[in-house]
Amino acid sequence: MKELRLMKGNEAIAEAAIRYGVDGYFGYPITPQSEILEHLMAEEPYKKTGMVVLQAESEVASINMVYGGAACGKRAMTTSSSPGISLMQEGLSYIAGAELPCLVVNVVRGGPGLGTIQPSQADYFQTTKGGGHGDYRLITLAPASVQEMYDFVALAFELAFKYRNPAMILSDGVIGQVMEKVQIDDYKPRWTDEYIKKSFPWATTGKNPNTPHVIVTSLELDSSKQEQVNIRIQKKYRECEAKEVRYELINCEDAEYLFVAYGSSARICQKAIQLGREKGIKVGLVRPITLWPFPSKILNEMADKVKGMLSVEMSAGQMVEDVLLATKHKIKVEHYGRFGGIIPTPQEVLHALETKIIGG
Amino acid sequence: MTEEIIIAGFGGQGVLSMGKILAYSGIMQNKEVSWMPSYGPEMRGGTSNVTVIISDERISSPVLSVFDTAIILNQQSLDKFEKAVKPGGMLIYDPNGITRHPERKDINIYQIAATDKATELGIAKLFNMIVLGGFLKYKPIIQEEFMRKGLEKSLPARHHNLIPDNLKAITIGGQIIKDYHIL
Numbered sequence: 001m002k003e004l005r006l007m008k009g010n011e012a013i014a015e016a017a018i019r020y021g022v023d024g025y026f027g028y029p030i031t032p033q034s035e036i037l038e039h040l041m042a043e044e045p046y047k048k049t050g051m052v053v054l055q056a057e058s059e060v061a062s063i064n065m066v067y068g069g070a071a072c073g074k075r076a077m078t079t080s081s082s083p084g085i086s087l088m089q090e091g092l093s094y095i096a097g098a099e100l101p102c103l104v105v106n107v108v109r110g111g112p113g114l115g116t117i118q119p120s121q122a123d124y125f126q127t128t129k130g131g132g133h134g135d136y137r138l139i140t141l142a143p144a145s146v147q148e149m150y151d152f153v154a155l156a157f158e159l160a161f162k163y164r165n166p167a168m169i170l171s172d173g174v175i176g177q178v179m180e181k182v183q184i185d186d187y188k189p190r191w192t193d194e195y196i197k198k199s200f201p202w203a204t205t206g207k208n209p210n211t212p213h214v215i216v217t218s219l220e221l222d223s224s225k226q227e228q229v230n231i232r233i234q235k236k237y238r239e240c241e242a243k244e245v246r247y248e249l250i251n252c253e254d255a256e257y258l259f260v261a262y263g264s265s266a267r268i269c270q271k272a273i274q275l276g277r278e279k280g281i282k283v284g285l286v287r288p289i290t291l292w293p294f295p296s297k298i299l300n301e302m303a304d305k306v307k308g309m310l311s312v313e314m315s316a317g318q319m320v321e322d323v324l325l326a327t328k329h330k331i332k333v334e335h336y337g338r339f340g341g342i343i344p345t346p347q348e349v350l351h352a353l354e355t356k357i358i359g360g
Numbered sequence: 361m362t363e364e365i366i367i368a369g370f371g372g373q374g375v376l377s378m379g380k381i382l383a384y385s386g387i388m389q390n391k392e393v394s395w396m397p398s399y400g401p402e403m404r405g406g407t408s409n410v411t412v413i414i415s416d417e418r419i420s421s422p423v424l425s426v427f428d429t430a431i432i433l434n435q436q437s438l439d440k441f442e443k444a445v446k447p448g449g450m451l452i453y454d455p456n457g458i459t460r461h462p463e464r465k466d467i468n469i470y471q472i473a474a475t476d477k478a479t480e481l482g483i484a485k486l487f488n489m490i491v492l493g494g495f496l497k498y499k500p501i502i503q504e505e506f507m508r509k510g511l512e513k514s515l516p517a518r519h520h521n522l523i524p525d526n527l528k529a530i531t532i533g534g535q536i537i538k539d540y541h542i543l
Binding site (some may be wrong): 004005006031032117173174177178179180181264267268270271273274343345346347 | 421
């Protein structure tokens with residue numbers, strides 16, 4: 001039987017990284033995710049699996065260390081919270097441009113600016129629409145439990161290596177700080193240098209006279225070649241959109257109304273569903289697990305079955321734009337959110353459904 | 361069974377660790393659990409609170425605004441959370457330092473003089489376990505053998521010699537809790 005532990009979401013990220021066989025973690029502390037680096041330092045994985053754990057001098061340094069590790073075919077990751085993630089955007093664009101895999105975790109806090117250390121989901125645009133410059137996307141996973149914080153480390157790396165693209169776990173202060181039951185795996189060994197050399201011809205693993213040059217760069221001054229790079233990247237993104245959409249449907253079978261919510265908001269909506277169904281309101285939840293690629297198809301299909309949807313986010317209304325695009329104005333779609341670190345209660349979420357969608 | 365609990369008091373009273381031991385014991389008894397702390401300016405001094413949910417079913421929101429039980433250890437927390445107890449719910453408080461006592465008539469209220477008892481017995485650090493014992497008397501959602509296992513899992517190995525004292529403090533809590541206002 002696998003071991004069960006009571007862990008914070010942040011600790012689960014750190015523990016999963018060690019046990020999955022991640023090669024390097026580079027990060028800089030910031031609330032509400034400092035437990036990730038603290039847990040890694042306490043566990044000393046460099047003694048167990050050889051994993052490097054390094055507190056960098058800044059977030060800019062962290063993401064560039066990840067860039068270096070990724071260029072060598074290693075599984076490299078960093079974590080931060082909103083203001084720190086903003087500092088990493090240049091690096092993320094470079095890593096996407098150089099077509100390298102890595103994992104970045106954002107435990108979102110309220111902004112803009114330094115904002116608050118309390119939970120928020122206001123980094124949706126930054127994560128799914130760019131953040132850094134150029135035509136790139138981040139494969140984005142949104143965990144709604146501590147178990148998913150744990151499980152998505154492996155999933156994010158698998159997707160990142162499959163598509164040679166950065167993957168983001170977009171969490172928030174609630175999921176980072178809450179403790180829940182987690183099933184943890186046995187330790188997996190890190191990849192050997194031989195395995196990396198054999199599996200990833202794009203990785204810089206050392207040159208000898210018989211092997212070709214491997215150049216990792218996001219720079220290409222010949223526009224005709226740079227266009228080909230973009231075409232290749234976009235082709236990869238279309239494949240990712242076709243194959244990697246993930247979502248969960250909760251109480252949707254008989255639903256007349258739907259919440260659309262991810263992460264901690266999805267948990268709050270599940271409580272609002274209980275309260276609503278006690279009052280006879282047939283409401284369900286579509287929970288996007290991948291925010292990019294976004295589950296547009298299922299939302300479009302659900303729009304033929306229900307009377308209205310309420311997008312619930314701890315933001316001023318960001319994901320609601322993707323819900324509107326997906327449902328093509330077939331039904332009423334509204335947004336409800338709190339921001340600045342305020343977490344909506346299940347009661348007020350239900351009230352918003354009643355006033356904005358059912359009675360609206 | 362779903363029990364939604366808020367535990368609130370001063371930082372340093374063991375509010376968070378009480379919740380953690382309860383949650384870990386819940387896991388040992390094969391329950392679903394959630395433990396959500398306040399982590400804002402509070403943890404840097406002042407009041408501290410944690411929402412603990414123990415359930416037989418998958419837990420929906422780890423963040424709540426109303427509770428089945430409030431365990432209250434200072435005046436600020438009483439002022440804030442007395443109104444957050446569901447009608448028919450339960451409020452347990454330590455009268456030490458309380459100047460305005462609870463006034464609700466639609467909930468069960470119990471007093472537990474845990475601060476005084478812990479001081480009297482010279483076990484100030486086990487104050488929170490006395491309070492937990494009071495809670496478990498009226499909400500026996502976790503059996504003693506699983507409390508023991510929960511303590512084993514949540515305390516570092518070097519403190520395992522203190523587990524019998526912790527269990528004793530839980531028993532004492534069950535003995536000294538008394539009715540304040542019963543429906």
